[in-house]
Amino acid sequence: MPVGTAGTVKAVHQRELKEDIRAQIILGNTYHLYLRPGLDTLHKAGGLHQFNGWDAPILTDSGGYQVFSLSGTRKIKEEGVTFRSHIDGSRHLFTPENTMDTQRIIGADIIMALDECTPYPCSYRYAETSLQLTHRWLERCINHFKATEPLYGYDQMLFPIVQGSTYKDLRKASAETIASFGQEGNAIGGLSVGEPAEEMYEMTEIVCEILPADKPRYLMGVGTPANILECISLGIDMFDCVMPTRNARNGMLFTRNGIINIRNEKWKNDFSPIDEESDLWADKHYSKAYLRHLVTSKEILGAQIASLHNLHFYLWLTGESRKRIIDGTFARWKDQMVKAVSARI
Amino acid sequence: MPVGTAGTVKAVHQRELKEDIRAQIILGNTYHLYLRPGLDTLHKAGGLHQFNGWDAPILTDSGGYQVFSLSGTRKIKEEGVTFRSHIDGSRHLFTPENTMDTQRIIGADIIMALDECTPYPCSYRYAETSLQLTHRWLERCINHFKATEPLYGYDQMLFPIVQGSTYKDLRKASAETIASFGQEGNAIGGLSVGEPAEEMYEMTEIVCEILPADKPRYLMGVGTPANILECISLGIDMFDCVMPTRNARNGMLFTRNGIINIRNEKWKNDFSPIDEESDLWADKHYSKAYLRHLVTSKEILGAQIASLHNLHFYLWLTGESRKRIIDGTFARWKDQMVKAVSARI
Numbered sequence: 001m002p003v004g005t006a007g008t009v010k011a012v013h014q015r016e017l018k019e020d021i022r023a024q025i026i027l028g029n030t031y032h033l034y035l036r037p038g039l040d041t042l043h044k045a046g047g048l049h050q051f052n053g054w055d056a057p058i059l060t061d062s063g064g065y066q067v068f069s070l071s072g073t074r075k076i077k078e079e080g081v082t083f084r085s086h087i088d089g090s091r092h093l094f095t096p097e098n099t100m101d102t103q104r105i106i107g108a109d110i111i112m113a114l115d116e117c118t119p120y121p122c123s124y125r126y127a128e129t130s131l132q133l134t135h136r137w138l139e140r141c142i143n144h145f146k147a148t149e150p151l152y153g154y155d156q157m158l159f160p161i162v163q164g165s166t167y168k169d170l171r172k173a174s175a176e177t178i179a180s181f182g183q184e185g186n187a188i189g190g191l192s193v194g195e196p197a198e199e200m201y202e203m204t205e206i207v208c209e210i211l212p213a214d215k216p217r218y219l220m221g222v223g224t225p226a227n228i229l230e231c232i233s234l235g236i237d238m239f240d241c242v243m244p245t246r247n248a249r250n251g252m253l254f255t256r257n258g259i260i261n262i263r264n265e266k267w268k269n270d271f272s273p274i275d276e277e278s279d280l281w282a283d284k285h286y287s288k289a290y291l292r293h294l295v296t297s298k299e300i301l302g303a304q305i306a307s308l309h310n311l312h313f314y315l316w317l318t319g320e321s322r323k324r325i326i327d328g329t330f331a332r333w334k335d336q337m338v339k340a341v342s343a344r345i
Numbered sequence: 346m347p348v349g350t351a352g353t354v355k356a357v358h359q360r361e362l363k364e365d366i367r368a369q370i371i372l373g374n375t376y377h378l379y380l381r382p383g384l385d386t387l388h389k390a391g392g393l394h395q396f397n398g399w400d401a402p403i404l405t406d407s408g409g410y411q412v413f414s415l416s417g418t419r420k421i422k423e424e425g426v427t428f429r430s431h432i433d434g435s436r437h438l439f440t441p442e443n444t445m446d447t448q449r450i451i452g453a454d455i456i457m458a459l460d461e462c463t464p465y466p467c468s469y470r471y472a473e474t475s476l477q478l479t480h481r482w483l484e485r486c487i488n489h490f491k492a493t494e495p496l497y498g499y500d501q502m503l504f505p506i507v508q509g510s511t512y513k514d515l516r517k518a519s520a521e522t523i524a525s526f527g528q529e530g531n532a533i534g535g536l537s538v539g540e541p542a543e544e545m546y547e548m549t550e551i552v553c554e555i556l557p558a559d560k561p562r563y564l565m566g567v568g569t570p571a572n573i574l575e576c577i578s579l580g581i582d583m584f585d586c587v588m589p590t591r592n593a594r595n596g597m598l599f600t601r602n603g604i605i606n607i608r609n610e611k612w613k614n615d616f617s618p619i620d621e622e623s624d625l626w627a628d629k630h631y632s633k634a635y636l637r638h639l640v641t642s643k644e645i646l647g648a649q650i651a652s653l654h655n656l657h658f659y660l661w662l663t664g665e666s667r668k669r670i671i672d673g674t675f676a677r678w679k680d681q682m683v684k685a686v687s688a689r690i
Binding site for chain 1: 351352353355356357358359360381382385386389391395396397398613614616626627630631632634635639641642644645646648650
C-alpha cells in the first residue's frame, strides 16, 4: 500500500497511482488527517475517498503509532493516550472508542484498532504490561465498532494488531488473542522499529503460524524490498511503508538490480533510461542523468519521478510475488531477488 | 511559454505539459542550465531536448537577465558581464560570443541575444548608454551566430531584444535598430521590471508599431492574465512568465472568473471542482477544499495541481485569444476578460 499520510501519496497524482502504478489500495494516517484537514471537513466532504478523489480502497491506521513517534509530550492511561499536536502544540486524547469514531468519519474501507507500539529495545515487563493494555483496548475498539454504523453507505472492516515486542511467548499469546476475535484480517505491529531484521523475521514467522491463513495478514510499516520478499515467504499478504516515497525524495531508487543513489557522480552523464526493464513510461522517458540533475537541484520533478519509479517497483515486486506463488516458482526466485534488490549499484 | 528554468517546468511532468497543458514550446534559462547540469553534460546528452525528454520547441534566454537579477557581484564591461554563481560563488564571464556558443550547446530552437536589462527606475543617461551597449553586443551576437553552426542537425533562430527602459525615443530607436537586422523574430525586454502597467503598455505599443507584423513579437517576462490580453491587443505574439508556476506554489490560482487564493478559509469546505469550466482532468477531479488542504499542509501534490491548473489556464487564455482574433471577436471579449480575470474571488 502506497502511504498517503495526509490524504496524498507525496508527489504522486491520483491518476498516476491508478493508471501508472496500478495501486489497488492506499493508506492514510488518522493522526495526520484528524489534525489536518480535521474531522469536520472530512465529514462534510463525505469521507476521505470523496475528499481526495481516490475511489479505490483505503486503509487507515488508528493514529496510535504517530502519537508515539511524532507528537510531543504524550501520556498513556487506561482511558487512552493524551498528546500534543506536532503542528500547533494543541492537546488531544485518543481512546479506543474515539479512534473508531474518527475512522468512521474518515471512512476508510479497512480501519485499525488502537494499540501501543512498543519501542525497541523494550523490557519484558514493559512489553507484557503494554500488551495487556493493547488487548483491553482492542476489546473496547471492537465493542464500539460493533455499536456504531458506517457513515457513507459502504461497509468497513476492523483489523486488530498483534504486539509483544521481540518476545516469542508474548507474540504467541498476542497472536492467539488476536485470532480469537475472528476479524476479517489481522495485523502485526511493533516490528521494523529498530530491531535486527532476523528478529523481525522470527517474530513474523511465529505470529503467521497462529494467525489464520485464509484471512489477510498485514505487517505494518515494513519495509525494504528484501524485507517484503522475506515476509511474503513467511505468510504476509499486506504491507505499507513510507520507504519508497520518502527515500525517493532523497534520490534513492529501488530496482530489480539493486539500490541506486541517483545523487552519485557516476550517474552524471549516464543518459540511459532510469529503468530499462520497467514498463512505466517515466522509467523509459527520463534518463538517470536527468533525474540526478533534478534531485541534486532540489527540483520538485525529481521527487515526482523517483516516487513514481519506486512505487511502481514495489507494486511490481509484490505483484510478481503473487504470480510466482500461484505458479509455484516463488521460493527460488525470492532467494535470487533478495540478493539482487539488496545490492548497491 | 511555460518556464522550465533548470530544464524542468517546476512540479509538472513532460507528459502533462504535452497532453494536458498542450504546450507547444517551453523556455529554459541559460544562466541556470550553464551552471547546472553544465555544458559538458548538456553537450554529451545531445542538447536539452535529449536531456529532458521534451521533443517540441524550446526557447532559451541568453542568461543576461538572471545575471542581473540572481547573481552576486556582477560587473558590466564592453567585453561582457562577469558574475558570481548564486549556487557556489564561482566566477564566470558571459560575452555575446560565448552566450551564442552556450545556446548552441543547449540546442534550443530559438535563442536570444545577450542584452542588458535595465532596472526600473533608470535614468535617461543610463538607459541610453546601456542601449548602445546592447546594440553593440547584438552585432557581435549575430556575427558569432552566423559564424557558427548548430550542433545537433536542426536549425536555430536568434531573436534580438529591444531595450530602452521607459523612454519613448530610446524604445523607438531600439526597435528600428532591432528590426533592421531582419531576424526571424524580435523580442522586447526590460519591461515588467517594476514599472506601472500603463508604462509597459505604452512602450509595447510604440515598439510593436515598428517591429514587423509578419514576424513573431515576443514580450519577455510578462505577465498577469490581464497584462497578456492587453499586450496581445497591442501586437504581441509570444510570452513567457514564471507567474503561473511560481504563484501556483503559493496557492494563487488564475481562472477565467478571477484570482483565487486557495489558502483562504473560505475554500476550507468548498468541495466543488477546482475549475468547473475547464477541460483539464485535474480541475474536475480535485476539489478546492482538497487543494487548499494540500497547499496549507505544504504537500508537493498541491504545487503539482496548482501548477497544472495555472499553466492550462494560461494556454487556454492565449489559445482562445488566437481563435477570437481569427474570427474577429477578440477586442470586445478582451475588454470583458481583462476585468474578469483581474477580480479577486
